[in-house]
Amino acid sequence: MIGLNHYLLLATILFGIGVYGVFSKRNAVAILMSIELMLNAVNINFVAINKFIQPSNTIGQLFAIFVIVVAAAEVSVGLALIISIYRHKKSVNLSDFNLMKW
């Protein structure tokens, strides 16, 4: 029987993969995708906890939809930034963007 813990475990693994991606990938698009992973891990938590802890209302599920909407907007802004940078430097590799240093 699949219970709350399984969902939480899945969400934790997904979130961990997302964090790892954000810190280790050099490709800006890959980082955006990792951020999506982290957001979706959170969404799973919202829905699962809503289902198992308080099934009588649907606030958690509603919140997940909000997150998806915001994530879509965020991705579009992020991609626009990446395209703009790419036009400037012909690269999406973050190692090339280190102007703000000592």
Place this chain on the structure above:
Amino acid sequence: MQNILQISWIIPVLPFLAFACIGLFLHRWPKAAAAMSILAIGGSFVLSLLVALKVFTGDPGQVFELSARWLSMPGLRVDMGIMIDPLTAVMLIVVTTVALLVQIYSLGYMDKDPGFASYFAYQSAFAGSMLGLVVASNFGQLFVFWELVGICSYLLIGFWFGKDSAKNAAIKAFVTNRVGDFGFLLGILFLTIVFGTLNFGELSTQLIGYDNIAVLLPISILLFFGPMGKSAQFPLHVWLPDAMEGPTPVSALIHAATMVAAGVYLIARAFFIFSHTPQAMFFIAVVGGFTALFAASIALVQNDIKRILAYSTLSQLGYMVMAMGIGAMTAGMFHLMTHAFFKSLLFLAAGSVIHALHEEQDIWKMGQLSQKMPVTTWTFVIGALALAGIPPLAGFWSKDEILLGAYVGGYTGLYILGSLVAFMTAFYMFRLIFTAFFGSNTNGHHAHESAPVMTVPLIILAILSIVAGFVGSPYMNNIFGHFITAPGVVHHEANLGIMVISSLIALAGIVLAWIIYQRKIINHESLRQRFSGIYNLLSNKYYLDEIYAWLIAVFVDGGARLLEWVDLKIVNGAINGLAFFTGWSGRTLRYTEDGQVQTYALYLFTGVVIILITALMAVFTAIV
């Protein structure tokens, strides 16, 4: 006649007015400045005479006091005012007489000096300060004028400031006095803390029946520091011989009336405090006695006419302080008065000689002055006889009373010491006279008698040196002792035996000087060679100046060097080290800012994780 006391506050104000007038308006007209100054001190002199007449025809215990609040704050109140009692009256007479005569004499001595006007301005300020000190009704006012006297002496000793020696002597006098004044000020503050008042009258009332020696002893010793500096007692005496660098009339003033007299006067004024503590009195007596002997021994071998007189002043001051210490306050004040007359006479006569010989001060280069300068010579001899204590001159009566006080008071050691000093005094004074005035004129100088403006003050002072002693003699029923007295002062009937002995001792000193320096029966050169060790010790003033210079070099300069090191290495080191550390940490830590967004995100994440762990641990420990 009560009115004369009411307006006696004018006495110290007049010279100050003269000082201000000369400084502001008259400094371009030397003659007018001198006239102004002499008129002012003359006015003070006349007023002082009237005041004294009033006081000495009245009751000895009477005190007239008039004061106004000058400075007031919690825990300290200083009034400015006047207090007239017999002690004050005597001092007023002495100070104004000597100051007036010195200023008249200065007309001749300082003639054609480029600083003529400012000289008289300083003289006025000096006399005014001393008069303010004398009439002071409390320790606060006394201290203010005490310091004014100090600054005026500094200005006058360094009057010829073009000379390095004069400049250094002025600084030495001032700095040495600061040492004593610091103790004096501490004593005054101590007094106001313990008794809550500085007024002489109130203090003496409070002290009746007060016998907490643990409080009074430090107060007395600290107060005595003032006289030690001003009246040049060992070990703060070093400034007085060097003060000879000033013009000679200034030396006369300093030595007789306005500077060194202040210290002795203070002991007399505060006698009611000192006499409460036998230990302090003993200390004062010993310091005075030691100074008397110490200075007299140095005077034996000096060759500079002014230095001999300077050391004799030191010695006589020691006498006065010793008299105070053994409780013979009356005798001490009596000696202060007679000494003021004959010592100013001696200095002014010496100045007349120096003036005639164009600044020559070595007694061996003088000689035969008795024929060329008769008035100066015979007035000088009168002064020397008075100083030596030959009856019936002034010095005899006062010195005799001190010796009598020591003898009857049971201070046999001090009596013998005093007699020895009397012998030495007679000897060195007549060594000076036989050499400088009656010796052979080896130098071929052409001295001539000084102008009347200089000789008339000499004659007046000579007369005073002869007659001033009679006021304290049995012939006038010791009227001086009748008026100048205080609780605790011991008074003794004149003792014929003591008188005869001290006269014989003085005579012996004169005869010995006559044998060695006039008849030359004993060759003084061979004497000097035989006792060359002692001679060198004495002529180098026991090397005290060198010892002080060494002490200053080691402790003051050494301390300064230590502090310089602390400042450079530790203080500056701390500041520079802090700056260097800041720069170094900035240079090192900037490498964490590598411009990689991911690195920053990692720092952020790490921070969040640390905060989370801390918060969770707090929660867990709260649960457990």
